[in-house]
Amino acid sequence: MNRAGLRTAVRVGRQVYLRPPRARDRDEFLAAMRASRLLHRGKVTPPITAEQFRAFLRRVRSPRTIALIACRVADQRIVGVINLNEIVRGSFHSAYLGYYAAAEFTRRGYMTEALQLAVRHAFTTVRLHRVEANIQPHNVASIALVKRCGFRREGFSPRYLNIAGRWRDHERWAITKEDWRALH
Numbered sequence: 001m002n003r004a005g006l007r008t009a010v011r012v013g014r015q016v017y018l019r020p021p022r023a024r025d026r027d028e029f030l031a032a033m034r035a036s037r038l039l040h041r042g043k044v045t046p047p048i049t050a051e052q053f054r055a056f057l058r059r060v061r062s063p064r065t066i067a068l069i070a071c072r073v074a075d076q077r078i079v080g081v082i083n084l085n086e087i088v089r090g091s092f093h094s095a096y097l098g099y100y101a102a103a104e105f106t107r108r109g110y111m112t113e114a115l116q117l118a119v120r121h122a123f124t125t126v127r128l129h130r131v132e133a134n135i136q137p138h139n140v141a142s143i144a145l146v147k148r149c150g151f152r153r154e155g156f157s158p159r160y161l162n163i164a165g166r167w168r169d170h171e172r173w174a175i176t177k178e179d180w181r182a183l184h
Contacts, residue, residue, distance in 0.1 A: 016071060020069070030053055079111070084097060094130040095126075095128055097118075119131060152179070
């Protein structure tokens with residue numbers, strides 16, 4: 001990994017590291033997301049234009065959001081994105097998890113390692129108690145990903161989130177700090 005990656009890395013794993021997004025990611029990020037449209041269709045709507053990317057950077061500057069770019073250690077290429085959204089403190093200490101991969105890098109274990117690193121970051125550095133992922137029932141790969149990372153299914157929410165202009169059913173998956181500690 002080059003020094004720039006080391007300086008900005010929030011967490012480093014064997015295959016990937018996590019770091020905050022930056023404006024100079026725009027071209028690589030947009031190319032990866034445009035090439036991943038078929039993978040993402042109906043599931044997530046990542047930025048695919050320069051204006052959408054600028055809006056993403058503005059949104060993730062909120063104290064209620066943490067965005068992490070997952071990069072491959074070998075060459076620093078962007079393999080995916082993980083967001084902790086709507087962070088609530090007080091007696092809740094919780095966040096909603098969002099993530100998406102670059103299609104070129106799927107099925108290689110990168111997002112599993114990235115999500116494990118992000119959950120560790122959420123519970124140790126961010127000091128959350130609970131992380132929840134809402135996943136459409138037909139998104140088998142995403143459900144398998146959260147299962148590998150220790151999340152448990154908590155329920156089903158009909159017409160829960162508006163994705164790509166349609167209200168879609170979602171399963172609720174979550175992990176608490178205690179669940180995570182028991183795994184590690």
